[in-house]
Amino acid sequence: MLSLIKIVSEQKLVGKDQSALDQLKSQKNPCFISEGVKVYKNSLYIKNNILYFIAKLNEKKCLYLVSNKPFKSEFFGNIEKINSFYTQQVEMNYKNSLILKKIFPFTAPISLREKRTSFGCGDRLGLATPGHIRAAIQYDVYPVLAQQSIRELNLTNRNYKQVTSDVAFSVFQEGYERGYGADGDHLKTIKDIDIALEAGMPMITLDLTNVLHPEVMNWNEEKVNEEFDKIEINEKKRILNTYADKEFNIKKVKLIINNLEAKQCALLYQEALNFAQEVDEHLKKHRGDKYDLEISIDETTTPTLPIHHLFIINELNYRKITINSLAPKFIGDFQKAIDYIGDIEEFEKSFKIHCEIADNYGKYKISIHSGSDKFSVYPLIGKYTDLHFHLKTAGTSWLEALKCIAQYNPKLYRKIHAKAFEYYQEALKFYHITADISKIKSIEKVNDNELIKYFNKDESRQLLHITYGGLLSDPEIRKPFFDTLNEFEEEHYQIVSNHISKHMELLGMKKIK
Structure with a gap:
């Protein structure tokens, strides 16, 4: 927590008004990072002399409230004094989200x-x-x-x-x-x-x-007439x-x-x-x-x-x-x-x-x-x-997460790809696809620098698309999967953003300058 307060103090965040905080916000450089702490600049808001922001501390992301004066908070969580700042760490759960929506309606x-x-x-x-x-x-x-x-x-x-x-x-x-x-x-x-x-x-x-x-579309005309006659008379007329x-x-x-x-x-x-x-x-x-x-x-x-x-x-x-x-x-x-x-x-x-x-x-x-x-x-x-x-x-966003895995943790991607075959038949009960997964060549024949191209084949995409339920519940996959996305968070965001932007551009949406 001291490292977090150090960023708040060095950047003089508590003393700034909203206009000054807005000038710090950036898409290209979205975080203050120091000593393993990440403060998300675009989340900086000030209300009633309380600074609100989201930060990641010890690999855990929370909402933080910081002020140089004692304050009352509707959020669940203790308020403690650290150096000259009063600070509340707020878990990002449903109950607290209701309070967040009340304070920040957007x-x-x-x-x-x-x-x-x-x-x-x-x-x-x-x-x-x-x-x-x-x-x-x-x-x-x-x-x-x-x-x-x-x-x-x-x-x-x-x-x-x-x-x-x-x-x-x-x-x-x-x-x-x-x-x-x-x-x-x-x-x-x-x-x-x-x-x-x-x-x-x-x-x-x-x-x-x-x-x-x-x-109904398979009935002969006689059957259609017979069933239609059972409808209430005024409705039939209408x-x-x-x-x-x-x-x-x-x-x-x-x-x-x-x-x-x-x-x-x-x-x-x-x-x-x-x-x-x-x-x-x-x-x-x-x-x-x-x-x-x-x-x-x-x-x-x-x-x-x-x-x-x-x-x-x-x-x-x-x-x-x-x-x-x-x-x-x-x-x-x-x-x-x-x-x-x-x-x-x-x-x-x-x-x-x-x-x-x-x-x-x-x-x-x-x-x-x-x-x-x-x-x-x-x-x-x-x-x-x-x-x-x-x-x-x-x-498609789930697949972009897997693309991030393939790029930054190829060893894990190989395990995910192999495991997907185990969950494929069960997944077919929930999704209709026509992929011939026998066309997917063995991943053992694919070099790490070829994994993205391999991943982008239609058969691979459909295999991975529908098996997410089994993969996300697999104890050998789940933790390293989320750990990798956490480690390469900004890269994951960029991969998703690029892919969704491609959709929007081809749909002809007007670009905002």
Whole structure:
């Protein structure tokens, strides 16, 4: 602690006002470092004569409060006098994150419904957020810095309170005041939604997979008519009067829904739409108007037809559901960790229509799931959405952490790569990929200076992408993995920032000078 106070004293930090502290902040030289202590300059804030900052002491990162006068603190933790300074060391946990958000509101997530461009930055480790922020500050974009699904939480043994707490302290560490979102991703039940809401997450991605009825599309016409006749009579009339044999003109595109298609849509989506209405009312009750509801229909086996997209959004509007974004399943294959698979011209034609429907029926954002590393279609996404979109990434930041390991601890990377094969079959239960991992040559034949190139092969990326749960729970991997990222913290941040910046640039986001 004396080394920490020495930095505070030598830099005369307690005597400076906020303007003077802001002049010390830097992206190129983000820390004061002395005698094994690291003080994060961008976290320097002064309030009521108390200096707040984050520092790493004895390899442990904490929030610190320092003053030259006695003070009272809402944070949990003892206040002690060291030399002429009163000092409090604050653990970076959920309880203290709530106090941090009260004192510094910019550390709390907000609704991004009114923001034109948003970008999901899932962080499975709780360590990548500073890298995400360093990418986001370069562009006209609002990052969703806390974004995890229940599946990811279970595989990483984390919870939403840990996720939001980790992000809040990272936001403070970086001094990021522009605003960010937090997304309870791919939630399917009110129970899980409530867990995310309790942790303070304003965005809910509602995955409707369990209440869709895709089997309808395999029924013959007689079966469709039979099931449709079971719907309440006034609802049947409304659906037929609204959609059956109707023509919808959307800019230069003409969409026609015939009688059979209208009935199919009703049977396929009605239960899901009613559930979406229930969730929307639940969110209003708990958060007023400060929430972002995303409707996800992307976890299906077939692409979302334009007439289905039109039906869904029309019905959402009919039910007066406050929709922030909608995630259709697009043509082609959006697999984890690799570029788009499919005919790009076909994707362009289809994606353009989806964007025109969104523009015509409510100005909501088109959302792209499994959006990381789809570099070949990013220019089209930026172009046809006119940057009014939400795009989700997650696993790619985990891979960038592994890239850092490969670069700075190749021996450990070799062990991780070998272990990934052990966890691959189990991981396939949770993720769909088509990688032929038999194509991955033995890592024993690869020199250390070739590891990054080896790592970047599609098959390696997909193998490593989906096996994170097993790897992070492996006692031979976990501690040295986190120790390496801790040792090469700034290098890790830079690797993540560079990779996410590449996404943002190719999407056509406006650069901030």
